[in-house]
Amino acid sequence: xxxxxxxxxxxxxxxxxxxxxxxxxxxxxxxxxxxxxxxxxxxxxxxxxxxxxxxxxxxxxxxxxxxxxxxxxxxxxxxxxxxxxxxxxxxxxxxxxxxxxxxx
Numbered sequence: 001x002x003x004x005x006x007x008x009x010x011x012x013x014x015x016x017x018x019x020x021x022x023x024x025x026x027x028x029x030x031x032x033x034x035x036x037x038x039x040x041x042x043x044x045x046x047x048x049x050x051x052x053x054x055x056x057x058x059x060x061x062x063x064x065x066x067x068x069x070x071x072x073x074x075x076x077x078x079x080x081x082x083x084x085x086x087x088x089x090x091x092x093x094x095x096x097x098x099x100x101x102x103x104x
């Protein structure tokens with residue numbers, strides 16, 4: 001943890017943001033994928049609840065970004081953040097959803 005700069009202040013800041021499910025196993029992954037307070041504004045502007053630590057890691061691994069979160073929030077009627085990972089894996093776009101009339 002010291003090599004990756006996983007310090008208690010940073011870990012506490014994640015907890016203070018309301019990220020649940022933080023443990024010693026995922027703290028390293030959270031740091032490797034640079035998950036910090038910058039991740040929260042994308043969820044503040046969307047209708048999705050802030051994902052837990054493991055979901056945030058999965059979203060970052062798949063390249064889900066703030067723009068995608070906002071675009072999908074506007075284009076779908078109901079979709080939890082966990083679906084964003086699946087949508088990214090299968091390369092579904094907001095334009096595709098609009099054309100197909102799909103609801104996730």
